[in-house]
Amino acid sequence: MTPLDADVAVVGLGSWGASALWRLASRGMRTIGFEANRIAHPYGSSHGHTRLFRVACHEHPGLTPVARLARDLWYELGGISGTDLLHQTGAISIGPRGGRALGNTATALAESGVDAEWRTIGELRETYPQHAALPDHYEGIWDAESGYVLVEVALVAAVDAAKAAGATVYERTAVTRVEPDGDAVLVGTADRTFRVGQVVLAAGPWMSIMQDLVSLTAYRAPMLWWRPTASPEDFELERFPAFIRHYDDENTIWGHGSVGDIPVKAGLSNDPRSKIAVHPDRLERSVRPERDWAGSAEVLDWAVPGLGPMPYEVAPCMITESPDKQFVVGRMPGSERIVLAGGCSGHGYKHATAIGEILARIVTDEERIVETDFMDPLRYA
Numbered sequence: 001m002t003p004l005d006a007d008v009a010v011v012g013l014g015s016w017g018a019s020a021l022w023r024l025a026s027r028g029m030r031t032i033g034f035e036a037n038r039i040a041h042p043y044g045s046s047h048g049h050t051r052l053f054r055v056a057c058h059e060h061p062g063l064t065p066v067a068r069l070a071r072d073l074w075y076e077l078g079g080i081s082g083t084d085l086l087h088q089t090g091a092i093s094i095g096p097r098g099g100r101a102l103g104n105t106a107t108a109l110a111e112s113g114v115d116a117e118w119r120t121i122g123e124l125r126e127t128y129p130q131h132a133a134l135p136d137h138y139e140g141i142w143d144a145e146s147g148y149v150l151v152e153v154a155l156v157a158a159v160d161a162a163k164a165a166g167a168t169v170y171e172r173t174a175v176t177r178v179e180p181d182g183d184a185v186l187v188g189t190a191d192r193t194f195r196v197g198q199v200v201l202a203a204g205p206w207m208s209i210m211q212d213l214v215s216l217t218a219y220r221a222p223m224l225w226w227r228p229t230a231s232p233e234d235f236e237l238e239r240f241p242a243f244i245r246h247y248d249d250e251n252t253i254w255g256h257g258s259v260g261d262i263p264v265k266a267g268l269s270n271d272p273r274s275k276i277a278v279h280p281d282r283l284e285r286s287v288r289p290e291r292d293w294a295g296s297a298e299v300l301d302w303a304v305p306g307l308g309p310m311p312y313e314v315a316p317c318m319i320t321e322s323p324d325k326q327f328v329v330g331r332m333p334g335s336e337r338i339v340l341a342g343g344c345s346g347h348g349y350k351h352a353t354a355i356g357e358i359l360a361r362i363v364t365d366e367e368r369i370v371e372t373d374f375m376d377p378l379r380y381a
């Protein structure tokens with residue numbers, strides 16, 4: 001029998017794949033990772049300095065334990081790399097009293113044994129005057145465990161930790177074929193075919209074109225940074241912490257204050273002008289004001305005045321949505337040797353280290369450490 005080149009291959013070393021590689025290699029598994037671009041490139045989903053880290057995840061109550069696991073592993077990875085990757089500087093969620101978003105946030109906290117720290121409209125207006133035009137029926141929840149996590153720095157840290165634990169990494173090496181072959185899987189690149197025991201497919205937006213078992217859609221989602229026109233100190237993180245704010249019944253603005261050289265980050269979720277389904281290889285890299293930032297500028301102009309009429313920096317990025325906007329993480333239905341890790345649905349970075357650990361446990365058939373049924377691809381089978 002032909003010997004295996006590795007126990008596991010990870011295809012795609014964005015935030016999820018890099019974390020999976022680290023968690024697998026640190027168990028002593030023989031691992032190889034393939035990245036079509038260089039490590040920490042700006043062409044997928046994992047770039048742009050920072051991502052919001054929230055423990056009270058309104059997207060699904062099952063995500064709070066995942067975020068807590070991620071938190072512990074961000075600190076572990078930070079310890080290995082000697083860099084503070086996670087900054088728990090707190091975050092405020094703002095929305096209509098009795099609304100779904102704040103309700104889900106409070107539920108997520110309650111299910112993990114934490115009482116929500118509610119803020120009245122008076123307290124919000126006094127503490128966060130940057131948030132203008134807050135309606136009287138709005139209130140907030142302060143989540144001290146939230147904050148932000150570094151992106152490129154953390155991704156490099158995960159790849160370095162994986163390499164230090166024995167992983168082999170092929171950069172600028174696209175995988176062109178993944179094919180079950182008896183008790184192994186063949187992983188093909190332009191130069192070579194590798195025979196491995198299992199494969200983790202963590203190709204981010206490219207998952208939308210790589211497998212057809214679960215319907216995933218890649219969307220354009222630009223990131224925007226702003227330089228305040230006056231009083232920049234009012235928009236520093238200490239005074240203008242990470243936030244998610246409903247600006248109408250359905251939609252949110254999100255962001256955080258400036259940190260060192262990183263300007264204020266703010267934008268709309270689901271901006272209908274910029275959220276366009278894309279083929280990941282054909283994402284237009286140039287920026288068009290009408291499409292990419294005019295919608296955000298219009299809302300921020302009245303909701304967070306003082307950020308300026310136009311962004312300081314714009315970077316195209318992508319999110320990959322699943323039909324129920326939950327992750328797709330688990331064994332590929334019908335395959336014992338291929339594990340899917342996609343469908344980040346725009347909220348996956350904070351959980352990356354936990355997703356890596358979850359994937360490692362799936363590959364090694366270890367006991368689950370958190371509930372994962374809600375992200376299992378089997379739910380679509």
Ligand SMILES: Cc1cc2nc3c(=O)[nH]c(=O)nc-3n(C[C@H](O)[C@H](O)[C@H](O)COP(=O)(O)OP(=O)(O)OC[C@H]3O[C@@H](n4cnc5c(N)ncnc54)[C@H](O)[C@@H]3O)c2cc1C
Binds near residue numbers: 035174202
């Ligand atoms: C504007 C915006 C704001 C966001 N805000 C937040 C936030 O505040 N908090 C949060 O938690 N999340 C947020 N997210 C989501 C988060 O960024 C993503 O969930 C996360 O980065 C997804 O990482 P990934 O590893 O799945 O994908 P990627 O980072 O895209 O990684 C996939 C990798 O696979 C590689 N690849 C693809 N095909 C192949 C192949 N055939 N062979 C080899 N390699 C391949 C790609 O080059 C890429 O490097 C945001 C996303 C956007 C766009």
